[in-house]
Amino acid sequence: MKLTVWTYEGPPHVGAMRVATAMKGLHYVLHAPQGDTYADLLFTMIERRDHRPPVSYTTFQARDLGSDTATLFKDSCQDAYDRFKPEAIIVGASCTAELIQDDPGGLSESMGLPVPVIPLELPSYQRKENFGASETFYEICRALTKPMERTPEITCNILGPTALGFRHRDDVVELSSILESLGVAVNVVAPLDSTPADIAQLGAAHFNVMLYPETCETACRWLEREYKQPFTKVVPIGVGATRDFIAEVKEIAGLADAAVDESRLRLPWYSRSVDSTYLTGKRVFIFGDGTHAMAAARIAKYEMGFEVVGMGCYNREFARPVRACAKELGLEALITDDYLEVESAIEALQPEMILGTQMERHIGKRLGIPCAVISAPVHVQDFPARFSPQVGWEGANVIFDTWVHPLVMGLEEHLLHMFREDFEFHDDAGASHHGSHTPAAQKRRSTEDAAPADLVIKDGVTWLADAEKELRKIPFFVRGKARRNTEKFAAEQGLQAISIETLYEAKAHYAR
Amino acid sequence: MNAFAPVKAPAVGCGDAPVLKQRGQREVFCGLTSIVWLHRKIQDAFFLVVGSRTCAHLLQSAAGVMIFAEPRFGTAILEEKDLAGLADANEELDREVARLLARRPDIRQLFLVGSCPSEVIKLDLSRAAERLTQAHAPQVRVLNFTGSGIETTFTQGEDECLASMVPVLPQTDAEQLLLVGALPDVVEDQLVGLIGQLGVPVVRALPSRSADVEVGIGPNTKFIVAQPFLGATTGALTGRGAHHLAAPFPFGEEGTTAWLRAVADAFNVSPEKFDEVTAAPRARALKAIAAASERLNGKSVFFFPDSQLEIPLARFLTRECGMSAIEIGAPYIHRDLVGPDLDLIAEGPVLSEGQDVDLQLDRCRAARPDLTVCGLGLANPLEAEGLATKWAIELVFTPIHGYEQAGDLAALFAKPLKRREGLAL
Numbered sequence: 001m002k003l004t005v006w007t008y009e010g011p012p013h014v015g016a017m018r019v020a021t022a023m024k025g026l027h028y029v030l031h032a033p034q035g036d037t038y039a040d041l042l043f044t045m046i047e048r049r050d051h052r053p054p055v056s057y058t059t060f061q062a063r064d065l066g067s068d069t070a071t072l073f074k075d076s077c078q079d080a081y082d083r084f085k086p087e088a089i090i091v092g093a094s095c096t097a098e099l100i101q102d103d104p105g106g107l108s109e110s111m112g113l114p115v116p117v118i119p120l121e122l123p124s125y126q127r128k129e130n131f132g133a134s135e136t137f138y139e140i141c142r143a144l145t146k147p148m149e150r151t152p153e154i155t156c157n158i159l160g161p162t163a164l165g166f167r168h169r170d171d172v173v174e175l176s177s178i179l180e181s182l183g184v185a186v187n188v189v190a191p192l193d194s195t196p197a198d199i200a201q202l203g204a205a206h207f208n209v210m211l212y213p214e215t216c217e218t219a220c221r222w223l224e225r226e227y228k229q230p231f232t233k234v235v236p237i238g239v240g241a242t243r244d245f246i247a248e249v250k251e252i253a254g255l256a257d258a259a260v261d262e263s264r265l266r267l268p269w270y271s272r273s274v275d276s277t278y279l280t281g282k283r284v285f286i287f288g289d290g291t292h293a294m295a296a297a298r299i300a301k302y303e304m305g306f307e308v309v310g311m312g313c314y315n316r317e318f319a320r321p322v323r324a325c326a327k328e329l330g331l332e333a334l335i336t337d338d339y340l341e342v343e344s345a346i347e348a349l350q351p352e353m354i355l356g357t358q359m360e361r362h363i364g365k366r367l368g369i370p371c372a373v374i375s376a377p378v379h380v381q382d383f384p385a386r387f388s389p390q391v392g393w394e395g396a397n398v399i400f401d402t403w404v405h406p407l408v409m410g411l412e413e414h415l416l417h418m419f420r421e422d423f424e425f426h427d428d429a430g431a432s433h434h435g436s437h438t439p440a441a442q443k444r445r446s447t448e449d450a451a452p453a454d455l456v457i458k459d460g461v462t463w464l465a466d467a468e469k470e471l472r473k474i475p476f477f478v479r480g481k482a483r484r485n486t487e488k489f490a491a492e493q494g495l496q497a498i499s500i501e502t503l504y505e506a507k508a509h510y511a512r
Numbered sequence: 513m514n515a516f517a518p519v520k521a522p523a524v525g526c527g528d529a530p531v532l533k534q535r536g537q538r539e540v541f542c543g544l545t546s547i548v549w550l551h552r553k554i555q556d557a558f559f560l561v562v563g564s565r566t567c568a569h570l571l572q573s574a575a576g577v578m579i580f581a582e583p584r585f586g587t588a589i590l591e592e593k594d595l596a597g598l599a600d601a602n603e604e605l606d607r608e609v610a611r612l613l614a615r616r617p618d619i620r621q622l623f624l625v626g627s628c629p630s631e632v633i634k635l636d637l638s639r640a641a642e643r644l645t646q647a648h649a650p651q652v653r654v655l656n657f658t659g660s661g662i663e664t665t666f667t668q669g670e671d672e673c674l675a676s677m678v679p680v681l682p683q684t685d686a687e688q689l690l691l692v693g694a695l696p697d698v699v700e701d702q703l704v705g706l707i708g709q710l711g712v713p714v715v716r717a718l719p720s721r722s723a724d725v726e727v728g729i730g731p732n733t734k735f736i737v738a739q740p741f742l743g744a745t746t747g748a749l750t751g752r753g754a755h756h757l758a759a760p761f762p763f764g765e766e767g768t769t770a771w772l773r774a775v776a777d778a779f780n781v782s783p784e785k786f787d788e789v790t791a792a793p794r795a796r797a798l799k800a801i802a803a804a805s806e807r808l809n810g811k812s813v814f815f816f817p818d819s820q821l822e823i824p825l826a827r828f829l830t831r832e833c834g835m836s837a838i839e840i841g842a843p844y845i846h847r848d849l850v851g852p853d854l855d856l857i858a859e860g861p862v863l864s865e866g867q868d869v870d871l872q873l874d875r876c877r878a879a880r881p882d883l884t885v886c887g888l889g890l891a892n893p894l895e896a897e898g899l900a901t902k903w904a905i906e907l908v909f910t911p912i913h914g915y916e917q918a919g920d921l922a923a924l925f926a927k928p929l930k931r932r933e934g935l936a937l
């Protein structure tokens with residue numbers, strides 16, 4: 001038993017729903033109590049889908065338990081078939097139905113429905129949403145694909161995008177255009193917007209693009225074994241990764257001479273432009289699903305010039321590569337699905353920015369640290385009306401904008417320095433384009449103001465009054481770092497009190 | 513003053529109307545969802561769901577409440593090893609509770625909330641609550657109730673929660689009025705204020721905002737219910753000898769007046785006094801409703817089952833806002849509670865209890881109501897089909913009871929219509 005306040009992932013049947021809802025012509029019959037129908041709203045509200053998810057819930061009640069929940073399941077199956085006439089059906093149990101052991105797979109098989117019925121075994125008490133999505137997609141591939149001739153032209157499948165995915169809709173568009181520019185046509189995109197008939201055509205492609213390993217690695221590996229379809233390993237999020245991905249595609253497809261058009265890519269120049277100087281060495285903490293966290297770490301370090309001070313992921317399936325990635329950065333990865341652990345890690349590290357999920361956005365709000373969202377779990381804000389992919393050239397552009405937005409702009413930072421005594425530029429004003437930081441800044445200030453007038457004692461080190469006053473002249477967004485560095489410096493020097501002298505000595509010590 | 517004419521029931525109301533009962537997929541929340549407002553209301557309570565990842569996910573999704581950094585609810589997620597042997601599960605629960613209470617010394621009441629998985633594996637939470645009460649008394653009182661989807665629908669979670677509190681209320685012989693139902697503080701204060709002005713000596717609320725406010729109960733307690741879904745609580749209070757005052761629910765001017773009148777009659781308040789106290793707020797409510805309901809007048813409404821507020825709200829919309837009801841669907845119909853409202857609704861609408869959501873959607877599409885009141889899972893799909901919808905969940909999160917909120921209540925329903933009129937797309 002484990003006490004959970006917020007969860008990064010839903011139960012595995014929600015993962016199965018993400019696959020079913022992404023597809024057309026597929027129906028999911030889910031043995032589950034009525035309350036589990038809440039999951040519909042994830043799709044209709046967060047993702048603003050204009051159709052109900054193609055899911056029939058049996059909604060059994062306590063009084064059914066003693067009698068015949070199995071018949072209820074079969075009736076639901078038959079009703080779903082009669083009403084929706086799907087090309088294929090997936091059947092499974094939610095956490096409660098798993099306990100009553102009705103065996104939806106066996107029951108539906110015995111019904112002789114005229115379409116393929118694919119049973120799902122998703123262990124609700126061991127696994128989570130991403131596993132559910134991955135396993136469901138794999139089972140669908142296993143049940144519906146068959147060996148076939150490759151297309152005459154070079155084609156690939158794009159695998160992994162689902163409903164309720166972080167920017168999946170736009171990633172597919174961006175990726176397709178890059179592949180097309182290389183001379184690779186897209187055979188099938190799946191599961192997003194595919195039908196069971198499309199899935200049956202997967203075998204015609206020359207190779208597969210593993211867009212999100214979380215949802216399709218199992219399927220990619222199986223397709224490779226079964227149909228000798230190689231698959232790409234690089235997820236093209238970021239400039240370097242996109243270049244590597246293109247190289248990988250060229251290699252697999254034998255397109256060594258294909259011209260690569262980077263004309264739409266703006267990140268490299270934006271990052272080199274002088275206004276971006278202020279991004280240098282910004283201390284960032286990264287947390288998300290494994291794929292997005294690793295991509296973000298590479299972009300943060302090599303493409304934005306940040307310093308990654310901590311990183312991790314919530315899906316244990318990716319612990320190994322994430323640990324390796326962190327180690328390369330000289331860090332130890334935080335692998336946890338406990339939101340409170342992530343919060344205390346951030347609190348201890350005091351980064352200048354968080355690249356995280358909606359959970360970390362809330363942590364950041366509380367701690368007064370800006371945050372850009374890089375990964376699921378999703379929120380209605382993660383489905384913007386405009387085109388905003390994460391992969392490819394445009395994805396890199398979008399990421400640059402998204403990450404810079406919460407920070408104080410370069411020129412603005414200078415102005416804040418120059419006019420720090422000016423009332424319009426006082427500490428609490430925050431970044432002019434980002435009013436939401438103001439409350440946190442105010443809160444911090446008021447606690448500082450509440451400190452005794454002559455000296456401030458912190459962790460055994462005493463701030464003398466004029467040093468404390470000097471510290472406050474430093475703009476709020478770098479003050480935390482200045483305070484921390486000075487205290488660390490004082491501790492290392494064995495000093496009991498911090499004077500103005502100490503403050504500037506520390507500044508010189510840490511200058512870079 | 514014919515605006516203040518006494519309530520006139522229609523020649524034939526819905527009290528004896530046949531009820532359509534279909535059995536199929538129900539598209540409703542489970543009782544756990546009530547925790548979202550209960551934990552805001554009872555400020556020193558923690559709600560610990562003993563359940564699965566699904567339960568935790570429901571709580572965080574249904575309400576979209578990721579704004580509270582460390583909310584006063586959580587889920588003890590059962591794992592494979594808990595399912596293997598029950599002794600383990602109890603030990604694990606004790607350990608999690610001890611850890612929780614150590615971290616949150618502000619907690620005075622702990623509710624263990626049962627879920628489908630805990631009930632299917634027959635984890636006895638009432639025994640656990642007794643055991644934990646002994647372990648953590650007097651600082652913390654531990655109670656239990658069910659919020660499971662196999663036993664409860666949405667607002668029934670509150671009903672079960674309040675009912676679980678009744679047996680531990682101390683006995684009192686004092687003559688008093690108990691106001692039952694978790695209302696937003698502002699609304700509760702308004703209603704308690706009005707009842708006080710009527711001259712009722714002692715007014716208490718269940719649930720109270722904290723464990724420090726003693727609420728007693730006994731044969732001289734009369735109680736009035738503010739929410740139509742509190743059937744089990746009503747039964748439990750009656751069982752303790754308290755006397756239930758039946759009335760329409762306090763929505764709109766008519767509902768609030770009838771509800772207050774039931775109190776006034778029970779405490780022998782003179783008609784003059786009643787008019788003196790209610791005249792001004794009644795006039796305000798009428799004015800506000802008239803302004804807000806302009807767009808509703810002559811329009812039709814279709815209710816999908818959700819919170820059990822459907823019948824009293826249909827009464828409000830049909831009698832005070834000029835709407836006609838096509839279907840009034842409710843997850844359960846507690847006649848003891850909603851009978852007075854049913855009697856006031858003129859015959860005509862289909863009354864349905866329970867649900868087969870696909871069949872009900874067929875009826876809704878065929879009827880093409882001007883406004884459909886439904887859950888979040890259905891709203892956007894119906895909008896995409898060209899139907900105007902009102903999310904039912906807003907009705908349980910927004911202050912809508914009483915005179916001062918009557919205009920807001922009408923406005924909640926008018927807003928989707930107003931928006932559609934205003935957009936040129």
Ligand code: SF4
Nearest residue numbers: 035542567627628661
């Ligand atoms: S219906 Fe049951 S299993 Fe589902 S969320 Fe509600 S209590 Fe948990």
